Amino acid sequence: MLKSIKFIAIGILLFFAYTGQAQISVNVNLGAPPQWGPAGYNDVQYYYLPDLEAYYDVPASKFIYYSGKTWVRSATLPGRYRTYDLYNGYKVVMTDYRGNSPYAHFKEHKVKYAKGYKGHAQKSIGEKPGKGNSGPKAITKVRLNQNKSHNVEKNSGHGNEKNSGKGKKK
Numbered sequence: 001m002l003k004s005i006k007f008i009a010i011g012i013l014l015f016f017a018y019t020g021q022a023q024i025s026v027n028v029n030l031g032a033p034p035q036w037g038p039a040g041y042n043d044v045q046y047y048y049l050p051d052l053e054a055y056y057d058v059p060a061s062k063f064i065y066y067s068g069k070t071w072v073r074s075a076t077l078p079g080r081y082r083t084y085d086l087y088n089g090y091k092v093v094m095t096d097y098r099g100n101s102p103y104a105h106f107k108e109h110k111v112k113y114a115k116g117y118k119g120h121a122q123k124s125i126g127e128k129p130g131k132g133n134s135g136p137k138a139i140t141k142v143r144l145n146q147n148k149s150h151n152v153e154k155n156s157g158h159g160n161e162k163n164s165g166k167g168k169k170k
Contacts, residue, residue: 033058035126036086038093046094046102050113052081055102056091064103071103087128090118 037047037058047056054065054077062073077084092113094102102109113119 033125037125038091038122039125041093044093048092048094048109050117051089051115087124
């Protein structure tokens with residue numbers, strides 16, 4: 001009888017230790033910015049992707065895009081964007097919005113950050129996987145972006161290009 005109680009107690013302890021470990025693991029990984037996200041913005045909820053006219057919800061790790069007559073939240077982009085390069089595409093860091101519906105301001109964002117919009121130079125958190133990360137073209141592109149960053153007026157450092165108008169494609 002005593003051995004049975006010990007086995008049950010050990011089983012309960014192992015169960016709680018396992019579930020506690022699983023919760024810690026899940027909480028640590030949720031909400032981490034993607035590797036293609038702009039470096040230096042750890043506490044942000046949304047990016048606006050002007051070229052896609054879509055949003056990315058950082059804590060939920062979901063894209064938000066318009067499809068048909070509704071806004072859709074998905075872990076992946078729709079097939080029409082399968083060739084889009086998230087590492088090189090511009091991301092507007094939405095520091096001025098908290099809530100669940102960034103698309104409530106979509107008409108404003110679409111005008112302010114039109115397709116092709118480029119604000120200040122951005123560096124991704126991680127390197128693009130696969131080929132093309134270290135060839136001469138990649139190095140030249142990085143150097144060009146570094147040179148541009150010295151000429152761009154910096155605002156609050158949070159990615160809001162409110163009134164400088166620099167870098168907008170004409």
